[in-house]
Amino acid sequence: MDLTLHSALTQVIALEDDSQIGEARRTATKLAQQAGFDDNDCGRVALVATELASNILKHARHGELHLRALPALGGLELIAVDRGPGFDLHDCLPDGFSTRGTQGIGLGALLRQSQVFDVYADERGAVVLVRLFAGRAPVADWRLGVSQHSLHHDPACGDAWQVTRKGNQLSALVIDGLGHGIEAEKAARAGCQAFNHTPFAVPALLFDDMHQAMNGTRGGAVAVAQYDGDSGHLRFTGIGNIGACLVSAEKSRGMASHPGIVGAQFRRAQPFDFGGAGGQLLILFSDGLQSRWNLLDYPGLVHRHPAVIAAVLHRDFCRGRDDVTVLVIALEAPDV
Numbered sequence: 001m002d003l004t005l006h007s008a009l010t011q012v013i014a015l016e017d018d019s020q021i022g023e024a025r026r027t028a029t030k031l032a033q034q035a036g037f038d039d040n041d042c043g044r045v046a047l048v049a050t051e052l053a054s055n056i057l058k059h060a061r062h063g064e065l066h067l068r069a070l071p072a073l074g075g076l077e078l079i080a081v082d083r084g085p086g087f088d089l090h091d092c093l094p095d096g097f098s099t100r101g102t103q104g105i106g107l108g109a110l111l112r113q114s115q116v117f118d119v120y121a122d123e124r125g126a127v128v129l130v131r132l133f134a135g136r137a138p139v140a141d142w143r144l145g146v147s148q149h150s151l152h153h154d155p156a157c158g159d160a161w162q163v164t165r166k167g168n169q170l171s172a173l174v175i176d177g178l179g180h181g182i183e184a185e186k187a188a189r190a191g192c193q194a195f196n197h198t199p200f201a202v203p204a205l206l207f208d209d210m211h212q213a214m215n216g217t218r219g220g221a222v223a224v225a226q227y228d229g230d231s232g233h234l235r236f237t238g239i240g241n242i243g244a245c246l247v248s249a250e251k252s253r254g255m256a257s258h259p260g261i262v263g264a265q266f267r268r269a270q271p272f273d274f275g276g277a278g279g280q281l282l283i284l285f286s287d288g289l290q291s292r293w294n295l296l297d298y299p300g301l302v303h304r305h306p307a308v309i310a311a312v313l314h315r316d317f318c319r320g321r322d323d324v325t326v327l328v329i330a331l332e333a334p335d336v
Contacts, residue, residue: 002167003072003142007160007192010148011067015056024053024065031069032076032132041134044113045076048130051110052080060084060125066147066311073142075115075133079311083125116141118305120312122298127311143330145307147314149288150323151180158184158220159286159325160192164199168229171199172329174242176286177220178261180323187217187263200226203237207269211262219263223284225255232278232334237271246274247281247295249302278333281306283313288324290317306330 011031013024028049032042049065056063063082070077107128111117116131131141142165150157158177163170175191177184194213198206203224210222221240227233236244238257246253253274260266281295281302293313295302301309306328313326 002165004162004164004196005070005072005142005144005146006162007148007157007188008068009150009157010146012149012153013053013065013067014062015053015065016062018057021050021053021057025049028065028067028076028078031067035069035071035074035076035134037076037132037134041132045078045132048078048110048113048132052078052128052130055107055128056080056082056084063125068146070131073133075131077307078130078132079307080126080128081311081315082127083315085123116305118308120298120301120304120308124316127308127315129305129308129311131307143306145305145310145328146326147310148323148325149314149318151288151321154181156180156182156185157323158188159288159323160185160188161284161325161327162192162195162199163327163329164196166200168332168334169200170227170229170329170331171195172225172227172282172284172327173199173223174284174286174325174327175220175222175262176240176242176288176323176325178218183218184220184323187214187220190214190217191220191222191262195224203235203269203271207237207239207262207266211266214263217263219261221257221286222262223257225282225284227277227282227331229278229332230334232276232331234274234277234282234331235271236274237269239266239269241287243283243285243287243289243291245283246277247283247302248279252295277331280331281309282327282329282331283309284325284327285313286323286325288319288322289313289326290319293317 060082223242
C-alpha cells in the first residue's frame, strides 16, 4: 500500500495534577472527532486518554501525554511519558495488579481497547504507546514513530519531516531550517514541497530541486534516506547537521552528512550506500536532540515500537533550546 506521512507537531498535554486529566480527555476526543471516529470509537479514545493520564499521576506524579493524528493510516496515537519509578510489565498487565492500592485495571484496559499497544519502562521512567483506529478490526500498523516539538511550543516549527512508501520502496526526509520560528518553518516547508514531487529521485537531482526551492529562504540542513525493501539496501544523503544511524540489536552504524546549507551553498550531494539494512532501525534526528546517546544502553528498547523509541529519546536527550525532531522507522527485511 502506498502511503505518505507529512510533518506535524506532537501535541503535548502536561500532567501535574488531576485537573489536567479532563484536558487530556477532551483534547484526545477532539482529535478523534477530526479524524472521523464515530461515537463508540471516540468513547474508546476518551477512556484510553483518561487511563493514561490517571496512571501517570498515580504512579509517577507528573509527566506528559503526547498526541498525534495518523491521517494516512486513519488512526490516532497516544503516548504517556514520565520519569517516575519503573515497573515490571508482566506484573502490571494482568487485571487486579496494582502498585498503589487501586483496582489495577489500567494497563489491562488499555491493552483491550487499543489495536496497537507497547510499553518500555526502566529506572528512568516509562513510555506507554496506544494506537487506535476506527472500528475494532485488526489493522496493518506502520512501524514508524516520530516525536516533533517546537521550541517553547511555538506554533511555527523550523523542523520538518516526510516519509513516503511506495510498494517496497521507502523515502524519508528530515529538514532543519536555520534557527527557529516562522522563517525557519518557511525554509523547511519549501524543501518538503520539492521533495514531495520526486521522493525517489536520484539524490543529486533531488537535492538540486530542494536547493532551488529553498533558495531565498534561510535554508537548512537536509537528510534523505531511501530504502529498497527488495534488496535491503539503504542510500543516505545528508547536508548539514541532521543526525542519522542504523541500529540493530548488536550494533549502531552512524551515517555521515556533508557540510553545507541547502538553499545557500553546498557541494554536490554525495550519497552513502549501506547494505543489509533490512530488519534494522533507521533513526534520523535534528540537532535539537543530543547526539551522544546509545540505544543499546536501554536493554530491550531496540525491540520496542519505533514510536516508543522516539518518545524515549526525546524525553532523555532533548536539548531544550531548539526545535527537535526524532524519526524512527523499522526497515522491513527483504523476503528470502
